[in-house]
Amino acid sequence: xxxxxxxxxxxxxxxxxxxxxxxxxxxxxxxxxxxxxxxxxxxxxxxxxxxxxxxxxxxxxxxxxxxxxxxxxxxxxxxxxxxxxxxxxxxxxxxxxxxxxxxxxxxxxxxxxxxxxxxxxxxxxxxxxxxxxxxxxxxxxxxxxxxxxxxxxxxxxxxxxxxxxxxxxxxxxxxxxxxxxxxxxxxxxxxxxxxxxxxxxxxxxxxxxxxxxxxxxxxxxxxxxxxxxxxxxxxxxxxxxxxxxxxxxxxxxxxxxxxxxxxxxxxxxxxxxxxxxxxxxxxxxxxxxxxxxxxxxxxxxxxxxxxxxxxxxxxxxxxxxxxxxxxxxxxxxxxxxxx
Amino acid sequence: xxxxxxxxxxxxxxxxxxxxxxxxxxxxxxxxxxxxxxxxxxxxxxxxxxxxxxxxxxxxxxxxxxxxxxxxxxxxxxxxxxxxxxxxxxxxxxxxxxxxxxxxxxxxxxxxxxxxxxxxxxxxxxxxxxxxxxxxxxxxxxxxxxxxxxxxxxxxxxxxxxxxxxxxxxxxx
Numbered sequence: 425x426x427x428x429x430x431x432x433x434x435x436x437x438x439x440x441x442x443x444x445x446x447x448x449x450x451x452x453x454x455x456x457x458x459x460x461x462x463x464x465x466x467x468x469x470x471x472x473x474x475x476x477x478x479x480x481x482x483x484x485x486x487x488x489x490x491x492x493x494x495x496x497x498x499x500x501x502x503x504x505x506x507x508x509x510x511x512x513x514x515x516x517x518x519x520x521x522x523x524x525x526x527x528x529x530x531x532x533x534x535x536x537x538x539x540x541x542x543x544x545x546x547x548x549x550x551x552x553x554x555x556x557x558x559x560x561x562x563x564x565x566x567x568x569x570x571x572x573x574x575x576x577x578x579x580x581x582x583x584x585x586x587x588x589x590x591x592x593x594x595x596x597x598x599x600x601x602x603x604x605x606x607x608x609x610x611x612x613x614x615x616x617x618x619x620x621x622x623x624x625x626x627x628x629x630x631x632x633x634x635x636x637x638x639x640x641x642x643x644x645x646x647x648x649x650x651x652x653x654x655x656x657x658x659x660x661x662x663x664x665x666x667x668x669x670x671x672x673x674x675x676x677x678x679x680x681x682x683x684x685x686x687x688x689x690x691x692x693x694x695x696x697x698x699x700x701x702x703x704x705x706x707x708x709x710x711x712x713x714x715x716x717x718x719x720x721x722x723x724x725x726x727x728x729x730x731x732x733x734x735x736x737x738x739x740x741x742x743x744x745x746x747x748x749x750x751x752x753x754x755x756x757x758x759x760x761x762x763x
Numbered sequence: 764x765x766x767x768x769x770x771x772x773x774x775x776x777x778x779x780x781x782x783x784x785x786x787x788x789x790x791x792x793x794x795x796x797x798x799x800x801x802x803x804x805x806x807x808x809x810x811x812x813x814x815x816x817x818x819x820x821x822x823x824x825x826x827x828x829x830x831x832x833x834x835x836x837x838x839x840x841x842x843x844x845x846x847x848x849x850x851x852x853x854x855x856x857x858x859x860x861x862x863x864x865x866x867x868x869x870x871x872x873x874x875x876x877x878x879x880x881x882x883x884x885x886x887x888x889x890x891x892x893x894x895x896x897x898x899x900x901x902x903x904x905x906x907x908x909x910x911x912x913x914x915x916x917x918x919x920x921x922x923x924x925x926x927x928x929x930x931x932x933x934x935x936x
Contacts, residue, residue: 425800427779427798427799427800428799428800429799430782430799430800430843430845432845432846452843452846455841455842455843455846456823456838456841459802459840459841459842459843460822460823460841462800463821463822464822472799472843474845474846476846501835505898524911525826525910525911525912526836526889526893526896526908526909526911527826527829527836527837527838527889527911528823528838528841528911530835530836530837531835531837531838531841531842660910661906661907661910662910662911662913756903757899757901757903757904757907757908758907758910
């Protein structure tokens with residue numbers, strides 16, 4: 425661990441000014457990931473800029489188009505238990521509450537959640553090579569312990585997964601990330617926010633170094649009638665997903681009118697295959713049809729040994745979760761299987 | 764510690780001045796001078812001499828360091844003392860009313876809700892805040908809401924029993 429200086433700001437401009445000065449300046453919000461990374465000597469910030477004084481980033485409020493804006497500094501707990509989120513975006517509430525622990529959710533923020541780093545064992549072990557941590561040093565996970573690693577969207581250089589639960593739901597809801605820099609504001613579609621590792625796995629997402637997140641907006645459609653989040657992991661609670669699935673669905677006369685299926689824990693970003701969703705439009709919500717969609721979603725999946733089981737597990741999780749979405753009243757705490 | 768600091772100073776050009784942090788801990792107003800990288804946990808234990816709050820993993824995996832900060836249960840190992848300036852904090856030392864144990868503390872004894880006791884301060888702080896949150900009603904929901912506090916002795920069943928007794932009695936203020 426290195427020493428650092430600390431400064432608290434209450435204006436966005438001050439934060440932007442500081443991050444533009446030095447690339448070893450690190451923004452801190454909830455701190456639940458940053459402090460851990462620092463303790464493991466995986467990041468060596470010179471200056472921490474505490475943005476918790478920027479009050480306007482803490483708000484959750486309705487947008488003009490009937491959607492909802494989640495401030496970057498609203499905590500995961502405040503978001504999950506917000507009246508509008510529980511009512512109109514229960515899928516998001518469920519996904520957030522399936523992640524971390526109550527204590528961590530009370531500190532962790534929405535902006536921090538979408539920026540969290542991978543939990544790949546090799547990334548977290550400073551003594552080990554890792555292309556994400558030290559570009560060009562190699563990826564021991566490919567031929568090593570890779571039970572939790574990716575099965576889709578991998579590259580020669582990295583098979584790490586993005587660990588967020590909240591983001592799986594945000595991808596299903598087609599959220600938009602709002603960012604600001606000294607040159608202006610920008611909106612990034614959620615599907616374009618996180619990226620695949622390719623040959624630059626050190627870059628997790630498309631947020632630029634001079635930008636900070638101000639919030640996340642949700643469109644009006646929240647799939648509040650038919651939704652489910654399923655999280656499968658090595659213990660029932662407080663563990664990262666081996667496979668998770670978010671499903672939001674609209675049924676009309678018993679047929680699927682609209683559906684979103686997004687997987688977590690299997691790729692460098694929330695994994696969505698629109699082709700599979702298109703396939704289900706107008707069809708009956710049956711296990712057989714969901715199984716066909718699952719085949720499309722996992723068609724390019726590739727295991728690396730320890731994680732081979734995830735391919736079949738993902739397919740079954742998709743079917744199970746889509747069936748669960750027909751009966752959201754049966755959902756259990758902790759996103760466990762309910763049927 | 765001193766040798767380590769010297770080594771760090773040689774490598775870095777840091778401003779090693781301390782920051783003044785005001786905390787109200789268990790009703791007592793304290794003014795601390797801490798370096799920026801001191802966790803809230805270390806500040807509570809080493810600067811305030813309140814060693815009831817435990818350092819288990821120091822990485823947010825075990826919940827032993829749980830304290831109640833401005834009404835919310837948080838992990839004191841994953842936050843910096845400087846970030847919590849002017850906060851109101853309750854640790855395990857502030858749970859009882861003088862010599863009269865808090866009902867949940869009594870319930871832990873009654874239900875044999877610990878063996879080694881290392882996770883107990885975190886379990887109790889976490890459970891008290893959880894009961895006030897009012898989000899968990901069934902046994903399954905309480906287990907889920909308490910999953911951030913690990914008990915390596917395996918007393919979890921009795922811990923949940925103790926919490927449920929207090930929840931049913933409704934005397935957890």
